[in-house]
Amino acid sequence: MTAPLPQQLPDGRVAHVLTLSHGALRVRITDLGATILSLSAPDRHGVVANVLVGPDTPAAHPAGGGPGPYAYMNATCGRVANRVAGSTMPLDGATIALAANEGRHQLHGGPHGFDRAIWRIDGADARQATLSHVSPDGDQGYPGALTATATFTLKDAGTLSIRYTARTTRATHVNLVSHLYFNLSGMAGATIHDHR
Template identity: 45%
Template structure:
């Protein structure tokens, strides 16, 4: 396996935009930008021996910063921080001190605010293993969050066809943190609607949401609902065809252990994507709001043409004391690991 740096010729915030290419001996290839830690390509060999790109993305880097893309911004393949998903009313308190964030999704704060980690230039650090480590230093007050936060995200592509994402962070002031990665997957060789993909998620409960998809604090059993993925089933089997899924699931696991979060397969390609994580929840999103023109190969992306498994802590947990804590304090280290593993269901 090897890692290769490629210059894009672009500069943002006085920093050079670079692409990192990781390859392994299985023919798998991943392309990552240091802008937003965007995974723009994830090429694997399917059951027919054909190379297939399984993530939604754009052909050229400059397309990720174009106005028309950002107007219907789907966060294609980007890291999310400081705080994934929605924070109610864009506000929270730590130790009795209130903080106010941008209300960039109705009255709520979504995915870190107006310009989160997905639109920042990360530094590329030297690494010993065949991997790449990106670092971003988020200053105190950025997007309203307290504390100087140092974040490192390491991507490692193994010869077992695992793309490992390992996150670490430290702060000098107590702050709220909840990181994830927003990759959109489609395992079909032809792309298109992902409703026929077979999906399994070991989660007996999901989190109730209000009308703006903000978690309320209530857990609801999946049994007898459209949200039951305890047994594998087609994604579209029970869904509301106009809404799809945009729901947070509480994984059946011991807190902090690295276990299966989901498994998704597609018959024509013979590919299976298994997601493992140390995080307590996975947010399953089937792309209702995807609307991207002139994406890879000149294609347009439409609703329900990609799915996300966003591993993280409970959304809005900073405002819900009963949920696992998302406050990071000086002297502590935030750490989470998520693995995207590719396998074959047929050969």
């Protein structure tokens, strides 16, 4: 692993980039939203290419104030990934009101979801990185302080494993996801129509 490289974001914060590698696999991760910036892997002919679509630096990512439309590109989404209709959820006989960010609905954790946070780098080596984020009680409307952990590991089988855990101080909802956008051809401009 290379040392975490700092990068100033357009919104004034500082993010870092970690690089993991094992065999032909190479993964670049930023602590901005526990986001995968690139995943370089070999195709069936052994040709290595980045198979993710999206910004390749934290400064270029809209979550850090970069240009372009925001589509949660390759970020960790939470507390609850997906759309919460009406920005309300039942919990223990009560209705929880959440922060809306898509009309009257909440999408992927709200206007300040996990994808926009700078996560703490808890540890990293050549093949594994562990990041964590603490969401305080009431964050985006969710009850209980919640500590989320994301562990990215390059396995001997030539695979990337992403493991999420969460610990909370109260009953709450949690559903974390890595919102990856793939282009398996590794070629900009190529479409899914030619994938095999």
